Amino acid sequence: MATSQGQDVIRCQLCSNPVEHHCNLCHLNLCLSCIPKHMADKSRKHEVVEYTSRREHTFILATCPTHKKNRCETYCQDCKIPVCVQCLKTSHKKHEFTNINDILQKKKQQIISDTTQLENTIVPKYRNIYLIPTITAEFDKVLAAIEEQEENVCKSVHKEANRLKDEVTRQKKETVRKSQESQDLIEKTERELNFLIQNNKDILSGNDTTPIINYKSRNRDFQNGPKLPSIPCPQFIVKQGQIVDMIGVLKTDYDSESSSESTESSDNESDL
CATH class of the missing domain: 3.90.20 (Hemagglutinin Ectodomain; Chain B)
Structure with a gap:
């Protein structure tokens, strides 16, 4: 019976009984009575072991889209996709292959690295910015x-x-x-x-x-x-267009950008 210190009894994923075994390939916790039911599924391979002997931190491999009963246990370097063993003998024959666990580990490390960079470097650049x-x-x-x-x-x-x-x-x-x-x-x-x-x-x-x-x-x-007598009377002359000069004008970055784009467009046309 599998237990975890300080936690409740771990239950079978097909029923509510305490777990005793584990399928390494299906990543499923099983009690003794549910093993036959699980093994009855002949569409895939199984590797049932005692719960305490289960493989820790194993990847759940994808099902091959061509050979539904197989898991993609290798990686085709030519096609850049996971494939099953049967694919090695058929559509991916003569291709270069790599252990998929190596690919998954590298990808996982990249995800860890990216996540660390996102959390510690990139996200702070976007924090506390109020436009x-x-x-x-x-x-x-x-x-x-x-x-x-x-x-x-x-x-x-x-x-x-x-x-x-x-x-x-x-x-x-x-x-x-x-x-x-x-x-x-x-x-x-x-x-x-x-x-x-x-x-x-x-x-x-x-x-x-x-x-x-x-x-x-x-x-x-x-x-x-x-x-x-000569009676001079002054004449008042209104000066047009002086208010704009006195108030001022607006100038934005859009003006310079438009001017730059216009210049570039003229240069391109001249090149043609």
């Missing part, structure tokens, strides 16, 4: 820089706009002052003209010859009309 927060942070920096530049540009625009408005206001006041002086002179001249008209009418309505003899025309002094 989304990093990418988000980088984009947020760009957005913050744009907002800061926007604020700076707005401040500069407001400052320049206020300077322009102050200058226009100053010119406006100065022009209004000069215009008022001209307006006063025009109104004074108009009063003088009205006086002359009235004086001429008075002379005409009287019979006194002296004012008529002494009359001197002054029409020539006024016939060209008032001398109007």
